[in-house]
Amino acid sequence: MDAGATRPLDVFIVAGEESGDLLGAALMGGLTQAAPHGVRFRGVGGTRMAGQGLDSLFPMEDLTAMGFGAVVAKLPTLIRRLGQTVEAICAAPPDVLVLVDAPDFTHRVAARVRRRCPHIPIVKYVSPTVWAWRPGRAKAMRAYTDRLMALLPFEPAVHERLGGPPTIYVGHPLLERLADLRPTPQDAVRRESAPPVVLVLPGSRRMELERLGPVFGAAVAQLAARRDVELVLPTLPRVRGRVEALVADWAVKPRIITDPGEKHAAFRQARAALAASGTVTLELALAGVPTVAAYRVAEWEAKIAPHVIKLITSVILANLVLGENVVPEFLQHDCTPEKLSAALDRILDDGPDRERQLSAFARLDEILGADDAPASQRAAAVVLEVVGQGSGGMGRRGA
Known part of the structure; x- marks a missing residue:
């Protein structure tokens, strides 16, 4: 030229x-x-x-x-x-x-x-x-x-x-949306209030929903049987029907939201999240929401994964950016309702598991160059x- x-x-x-x-x-x-x-x-x-x-x-x-x-x-x-x-x-x-x-x-x-x-x-x-x-x-x-x-x-x-x-x-483009993700004083009050808001994010693709949906549903049901929580499931408008069909069988129904403004408000107010592995884990970290991450793939994909995944110690994006495995990840056979609900319990309460994530998330602005x-x-x-x-x-x- x-x-x-x-x-x-x-x-x-x-x-x-x-x-x-x-x-x-x-x-x-x-x-x-x-x-x-x-x-x-x-x-x-x-x-x-x-x-x-x-x-x-x-x-x-x-x-x-x-x-x-x-x-x-x-x-x-x-x-x-x-x-x-x-x-x-x-x-x-x-x-x-x-x-x-x-x-x-x-x-x-x-x-x-x-x-x-x-x-x-x-x-x-x-x-x-x-x-x-x-x-x-x-x-x-x-x-x-x-x-x-x-x-x-x-x-x-x-x-x-x-x-x-x-x-x-x-x-990262998420840095241009920090104002949408960071709690206002009012949001911070809600984050510390009862019942705590727990985000449920099983993904948006059909196979993600099919593989993770039933496990996530059972996990939050076990959690809700032990403590009072407000479950919120943000998703995309184009998959709302699929998500509604998915949660129809859940023992405890989350509130489904598709409006971007409502989603951002939920991120600002949430105390914890259960999420599929993906960019959303970094989004939650930037919002200061302690997270339990999980994922399942087809069995044949899981068998070849150790042979092709060579350079990383985590599949969670937030962990990779931080250089530290602070977000617990439950993959394949470790992705069970019992393990997910127990991990959610640990990050909902004040204590070392929750504090470790929050301390690590505080470093993200400098690592990503937010300024x-x-x-x-x-x-x-x-x-x-x-x-x-x-x-x-x-x-x-x-x-």
Whole structure:
């Protein structure tokens, strides 16, 4: 690209999953504000990215496939969309290609574009979990990734060690929502009042709900038999029906909420949480909510996990960021109602288990760089630097 051009920056951006849509929309907003001559967006995204001016090439939902079985079932659609995306990029080369999350799809897009149109700068937003499994992906990415923008502060060092692409920590998007998560004085009073609010978060994907729902239901029933608690289950509007069907068999029914404002209020007021492993564990930690985390996968996936998970001592994101296993995790056969309810008892009461989590959570702002520029602004600065329209320098702890 001619760095001195005065025409709008042409950005082709591809995102998959709702989380990618959120990240992509925030990045688009940051670029709209920061691009010196304006910006034009093309690509694939969801409703939030559409709100930032993207006319998606096809529905983002076509790219959503979690787990090996889901990928296989959706393979014909994914292959067709892969060819369509690469063709759209190379038929009218953009100034920069930005690929957001959805590694199964976007890494293939990047590899094909690099072969066909090697002059297009490629920026990847969100590191794949090379620190958890398949570390060889880091070195493979170097061939088709000019810059990797990481959400977690330890990822640049991991990629440097594994021979990955140049990586910059730009900050986690949760940092832009701290005001929604941190208790007001009134919320703090409710957090200490009876009955305590206990969040129940069994996930949103069908297999998560099927595997964790019955166990979580039995665990909170055992908890409620011993003490008075207010159970709240935040979920997404699109899966409310599935969640309602799930809890219909629970002995103790939680209050189901889907409104984002209600969810944030529940996080601010909760005294403890039972959660599926995932980003929500970091969200709860930033909200100062002691948590019991759990997860179950198919038995065949559990059998191969020890052979592919090499570099980590926990699967809980909050623990990985903290560098300390403070959130108890109950996986596979350890994920039982008895163990989960007993662990919840220990963090609901004042004592060493609860205090250990709260003390660790207090370090997160410094670890994540909460006082730095917002993640969307830092990410936009990295993209502009790659195409020669910015000076860079807003990325943090880059490799």
